[in-house]
Amino acid sequence: MKRVLIAALLGGTFFGSGLAPTRADDIKIGEINSYSALPGFTEPYRKGWQLAVEEINAAGGINGKTLVVVSKDDAGKPAEAVTAANELVSSEGVAMLAGGFFSNIGLALADFAKQKKVFYFAGEPLTDAMVWAHGNHYTFRLRPSNYMQAAMLAEEAAKLPAKRWATIAPNYEYGQSAVAVFKNLLSAKRPDIEWVGEQWPTQGKIDAGPVVAAIAATQPDAILNVEFGPDLVKLVREGNTRGLFKDRAVVSFLTGEPEYLEPLKDEAPQGWIVTGYPWYGIHTPAHDAFLKAYEAKYNDHPRLGSVVGYTLIKAAAEVLRKAGSTDTDKLVGAAEGLSFPTPFGNATLRAIDHQATLGAFVGKTAVQDGKGVMVDFAYRDGAKYLPPDSEVKTFRPAE
Amino acid sequence: MNQSLLRVESLAKSYHGVPAVRGVSFTLERGEILALIGPNGAGKSTCFNMLNGQIRPNAGTILFEGQDVTASSPRSMWRRGVGRTFQITATFTSMTVRENLQTALLSHAGQLSRPFGKANRAFEVEADALLDRVGLRGQADRSCGELAYGDLKRLELAVALTNSPSLLLMDEPTAGMAPKERADLMRATAAIARERNVGILFTEHDMDIVFEHADRVMVLNRGELIAMGAPDVVRQDRQVRAIYLGEGLVHGDLAAAQVRH
Amino acid sequence: MALYLAQFLTGLAGAASLFLVASGLSIIFGVTRVVNFAHGAFYMVGAYVAYTLTERFEGAIGFWGGIVLSVLVVAALGGLVEILLLRRIYHAPDLFQLLATFGLTLMAEDLVVIIWGPEDLVGPRAPGLKGAVEVLGQAVPSYDLVLIALGPLVLGALWLLFHRTRFGILVRAATQDRDMVAALGVNQKWLFTAVFCLGVGLAALGGALQIPRDAVNHAMDLTVIVEAFVVVVIGGLGSVGGAFLASLLVAELNAFGILVLPGVSLVLVFVVMAVVLVLRPNGLLGRAEAPARGTGQMSSRPWRPLDAKAQFIALVAVAVAALLPLWLGPYGLAVGAEMLIFALFAMSLQFLMSTGGLASFGHAAYFGLGAYGAALAVKSLGWPMIPALGCGVMLGLAGAALFGWFCVRLAGVYFAMLTLAFAQIAWSAAFQWTAVTGGDNGLLGSWPDAWAASPRAFYWLSLAVAVGGIGALRILTFSPFGYGLRAVRDSSLRAEAIGIGRRHTQWVCFIVAGGFAALAGGLFAFLKGSVFPDALGIPTSVDGLVMVLLGGVGTVSGSVLGAVVYKALSVWLISQTDYSKLVLGAAIVGLVVLFPSGIGGFFSAWAGRRRVSTRATAAAPVEAAE
Incomplete structure (x- = not known):
């Protein structure tokens, strides 16, 4: 009875969030963000990375393999983010982790990455500690820091x-x-x-x-x-x-x-x-292309979150492509010094502190x-x- | 010198300047049953609650077994050997009847801080003996929350006996019971007083109970003791008849008088 | 001087906003004894509805008409909630309504995003009140002046309502003595509905009036509910005048406090509440709570240690749990360990609530202290895991001993709110004391020692600790100490009369519960590898409360079941959907309606019935033979 009730309750309310069917030879990125806690930022952000995934796969994927982003909500809590990271790494077998909004969640994920030796590409978290005081070998960050x-x-x-x-x-x-x-x-x-x-x-x-x-x-x-x-x-x-x-x-x-x-x-x-x-x-070829594609797909203009989501997955794809493998050390090696295109122009992931030079x-x-x-x-x-x-x-x- | 079990001297209490008890003095001996009566609002409950430490008196002294216990806490009164029952029963409703007694027995034995061992295996024999005494043995395993009111009153008495008290304070022990039960309970109480040489002080509205079982009777009116003595003496006391019972009442009317309460 | 006057006026405006919400909460609690957690949600929905209406209708009439209309709409919604949900559970144990309204709050937070979209909404300004008025050279917004007038106006209107109408007299009578009003033949059902509508309407008014000043967003409810509660408690439960006074006190202290200590608002209201409750245990204008007659809170079946059959079932359950690593992967084991840790946390709270009769709203404080103690021992002292756990437990015990000493002086909701105040003070210490705790960036790197680092090993460790802890708390419940505790809970009058000290006994209980919560917290730090202030935040306390209530507050350890169900559901839902709060909230509301005595309570009642019926059938032939 109870189970029936819960099932009935659940039935009506699922709005798939990255629950695309996956195949064994897909390359997976595990993405975590505060979707339920910060919908105002994360909605455009999600649209951004979904656009990036679409473009990447339309252009032949990553070295011939399809890119899949498995996305999880962290409810705005570091502890839930670690649970999600665990699920993505252990159960989903993702090649790398990406995402995060709050600084403390970014730091928790960075420390998780260090402990479990997983590549983590932070998008939004701004704290300087991400790359400096608590910086580690496995953690990179996209956005311009504090x-x-x-x-x-x-x-x-x-x-x-x-x-x-x-x-x-x-x-x-x-x-x-x-x-x-x-x-x-x-x-x-x-x-x-x-x-x-x-x-x-x-x-x-x-x-x-x-x-x-x-x-x-x-x-x-x-x-x-x-x-x-x-x-x-x-x-x-x-x-x-x-x-x-x-x-x-x-x-x-x-x-x-x-x-x-x-x-x-x-x-x-x-x-x-x-x-x-x-x-x-902004009138540059790179941004025009992004803006056009985004408006065509969503009939809405991008927010900064859209750029972060889009660029994060695009850059992650570059890392995967360059590494030619999902081995963590190879990913780190590929990422260090990697130069990648963004809607704002080219940026580099600095080898010295893993901070991107996105402005x-x-x-x-x-x-x-x-x-x-x-x-x-x-x-x-x-x-x-x-x-x-x-x-x-x-x-x-x-x- | 032969010490009284309880000696109360000039006990007084007032609330917000309004006196509730004024200069009450009396003694109680071991094995004696003393009734405290008076109309509603006479100060009986205040008096009672001062004796067991729930209320601090403004003045006066209470000597228990020769020691000054004025303003002692209820807990220390219990440790000194004072048991008490409440007008509105206060029992542990989530426990069985026997567990109520076991808890009290454990407390008396100083074992209630023990964090291990099953409490409902402790003092079973002693608990059952007390239940026998008050006629509750058959209901030992029932939840206290589902007992009839009269049975709760009996449980109260049994709990009050767990520290083998030398003084028993009973606040309207038979209120709410059927007449037959009242008599039974008071007979059991009287037997305890005689056998164990326990002094008993009780308040009561049922005059039949009072005059049948009390050795002495005290009458409280507006916070003052107006009469004290053997039942027959008090019954004949003119002041009592005038102030408490109402002029012109004879014994036969007393039973009718208590119906009002 | 001019600054102080301006600050005073601003404080008055803040007080008026606070008072509207708090008075509604106070009225509802006073009459129905419902701790309405959804009050903030109604405030939020009031703001959203008012946004929609005032955007649609223009001009002064459109604006004020929109506000009034939104109040009516939300009040009607409140009535619906009362009739459809709360009426079913008035007779459930204390605080159970809190669980139902908590479920509603979760649902509301997602529903407003689905209906109104994720962006913050900035509503129109009140027509004609956009500017400011010069007061001694200081600009004071004219809208603030309207609010300042509105506060006393609503207070006056409520006073008239309560003193000059039949409805109001009934409400006051019911606040003083519900049973008596019922005995006099007043239809309680509709009285409750009307009161609930009134209270909800006030919350909606409070929310609607914020739209010219605030951004309407889906997190508005949480910011206001806790503060409103604090105000109600400072003022004295059920006292509208007290709520007014407390709003003034809090708002003015905040307005002037930030001039001296710019960061003071983080913790101010909780410090005020702690001070007020320590000095005046029933709030500023509150009366001592009359103990409810015949609460029927506890089941009529007395608690029993597990019989042979139940022991066997428990043993099988533990054995199955111990064998799970054969089937589960690292993720499953991590989730399993988390469920075990929360089972222990919930059990420690249940020991406090069910055995001790002390409902705590701030139990996460000790969970968090345990987590911080363990993480600090690892990070700063370089201790191995087991001694670090010990360090966490010691910190938890010390915190519980200190806070508990004050808390056990109070009873009921006041006790609960003082625990909340201390938890918030502990939280803000963790949040602010960056040098030691890392502030809200937390303590990183508290990973288990090598021997326990594998998911399997850590799972088994968690299982051992949780089973040991839960078992110890059960043994304690049935030990003489547990009986003393229950004695105090059932009748402190009788307990004192047989030599049991209430405060001392409850204090020890508080410390024990805090210690076990700290143990769970320490394990949590090692499970997650990091500790953040939210470990001792209000949401963690509420989670614990939900687990206990879901499991059944009338049971010895139903919370274990509650924790497993709640944690499993929430982890799974967060992983599967962005609308986890909506589904979880709906599930909680459903469970509340289906199992008004909790899941554990339901099972033990069911087992009890079976036992009785088998005994009855066994006894039947004997009676027939006689």
Whole structure:
């Protein structure tokens, strides 16, 4: 009776998630992300990698074999991500792991990869620890790291006349390290700068009114923001209403990504210096091809997540192709120094710390036709925003 | 000198400035059955709860076996050898009748912190002997939650006896029982008092029970003792008749009077 | 000075939002005694519905009309839930309704994504209230002023409702004494439905009013439910005035707290709750809870150690489990080990809840302390696995001894909420104390020693520890200590009168339960190879609670069954579908309706009936012969 009931309940609600039938000679990539916890990011992300799989197989697969991505949800919890990784490696026999959004999940997967000697290609997790303090032989990362984004923004911030700076960042490792790196880099460039205030609201629970008032009370010339998602919306709305951003420069992590900018509609902030993805304004052959294919397949425009998903699987396929084998050591060998095409231009997986040199767009926010967009933007190549190799070597643990 | 089992001197308690018990003094000897009666709100329960440590008195002293036990906790009163039953039965409803007794016996033996061994194998003989005593042996394995009220009252008495008390405090031991059961229970209680030389203090609404079984009777009214003595003496006391029983009542009416409660 | 005034006004606006949600929760709990976990879900659905309606209708009438309409729609939805689901389970054991409403919450989180899409939704601003008003040179949003007025307005309306209408008088009477109201012939069914609708409507209003300030998203429910609960408890259960006072206290402390300590909001409400409960065990304006009459919480069949037949079945089950590595691959074994670890965790909570009668909402604290203790011993001290596990257990025991000492001074829901407060304080320590715990990036590299590194070996180790732990807790349950514990639970009055100290006994129970939870947590650290703050977070505590309730709170160890079913279901669903919460929630709701005494409770009742019927048939001929 009970079993019948559960079966009946399950029957109606399965929406296959990468449950494609597989054959023995397929090459499998095990992909893990926070699909149920962060659908806003992971939906476009999934569309991105599904497009990549389609293109790869249409072009003959990997050395003649079909590429299959087996995708799992981690429910936003590191422990569940490890369970999923276990299933993918042990039961599905995947050649490599890929994915992740939250930094702590990325780190858990990286440590799992190290322990089980599996190749892990992280997409989104931004923490510097992924490739430096907790970096390991088996782990690579695609997106420009916290450090790189901070370096890109600090470069712009240094040009501002502002001397009194305040910071608002979510109270966890990502926010803390973003602020720390940004402060270091900016203070190094501009010793005259004074840090006058900081707010650390709990992630997902920002009480925007008091936070805005408290920041305003410190009378900064400029503000660094690391908030994103619903917290960003609340901060922007409250800040606009209270005039916090009037006549103040704001430098903000990730705010130019469509995932975060679009929901704000006509309330999007204006004139913020941000990193992001202005898909509407990038005119390169590589991006045009990607944009066309994506819009044709989904009848929707890509988000940054789409680019991450697409590029992640494309790059993974390059690694598999070059290795010519699914042996982990061969994969690592193939990945180190591998140069691969992306919608943003070519990027390289650095041998020294396994960080990709994929860059980001830095520009200003504006509202056009009732929508938030990025203007005056330029692509910043990630390779130029990393510390010198001699320093990087000291960041990574000896192996 | 021959010490009294229980000596209470000038016990007083007030709630928010309103006196509930005022200067109550009495003694109780071993083997004696003393009834505490009084109309509702006279302070019987307060008095009772002070004797077993549940309520702290504002003034006065309680000497048990010559020692000052004023404001001792219920736990230490139990360890000193005071057993008590409650007006509204308080039993362990998730256990069987026998297990209720075994728990109390284990506590008395100081073994209740033992983390191993089966508690329902402990003190079976002693538990069954007590159950025999109160006539519950046949129901030993029943869940206490499904007992009739009268049986619960008997279980209360059995539990109160597990520490072989020298003083038994019984708060309306027969309330809610059928008349026949009342008499049986009180006969069993009286027998215990005589055999084991236990002093018993009880409150009761049923005047037949009081006058039949008590050696002495105390009458409490508005927190004050207004009479004390042998049943016949108290029954004839004019003040008692005036204040508690109502003028003009004779013995035959007492049974009718208690129906109200 | 101007800043402080502005901050005060902002705090008032926050308090009003909080009060709307909390008052609804308080009213529902006061009358129906339902711990409505789905209250946050109704808040969220209120915001979503209001978003749709206010986007459709324009202008001031469209906006405010949309809000009112969304409140009515969600209140009706609440009524439906009450009639179709809650009515079936009012007579189930305490907290069982929490399980059902938890299932609803899971479903709601996925349903809103299916219906409204995954993106954050930014609703319209209130017409005419987009700007700010200058107060002593500080900009205060005019919408905040509306909220500030609304808080006391709703409080006043509720006061009038409760003091000037027949319905309200019945509600107050029911809050004080449910049985009496029933005895007076009031139709409880419809009173409960109406109260539930009212409470849910207030939650929906709270949610709907957020759309000009917030982004409507599928995680709104969790952010608000815990906070609302904390406010209700600080104010005193069932006291609307208390909820108002507590909202003010929390919101103002937060508004001013961040001026001094910018990161304080992470833990502030829990610290406030802990302090209030330690000083005032029944909240600010709460009265001591009247013990419910004839709760019927425990089954009428007294607990028994396993008889020969049951022992045989248990032995076979363990033997089968021990032989599983012959069939299962590494993944199956890892999942198996996880189920065993959670069985032990759930059993430790069940010992506290069922044997001790102490429902904890923060049991994950000790699980997490065990995990951190073990991982720290490995990482910082370089200890091998077994001593590291011991270190985890010691940390768990120490934490339980410290927190438990305060907790056992309270009872009922207040006890539960104080355990939650301490768990959250422990969580924020793990989260903030980056130097030791690695913050939310966690501790990595806590892998088992070589001898236990293979999935088989670790599975067997987990099996041995889990069976040993569960067995030990069962032995403890039937030992004299277990009887003392049950004595205290059944009647602390009687227990004290036969020389059993309530606090001491319960404190020891709390420590023991914490120790076994820590043991499970330590194993968990080695299973996953890493520890993160979510090991001691609220979701882990709720998981444990769900396992116990699913297994049957009236049983000795039904939670083992509950843990296996729940964990298997959740691991499998997460692996198979992105809508695991929807399916899991639906499954929980289904199980709640089918097995109101839990799965374990159902089986033991079934076995009990069989035993009785065989005895009856055996006895029949004898009676006939007589």
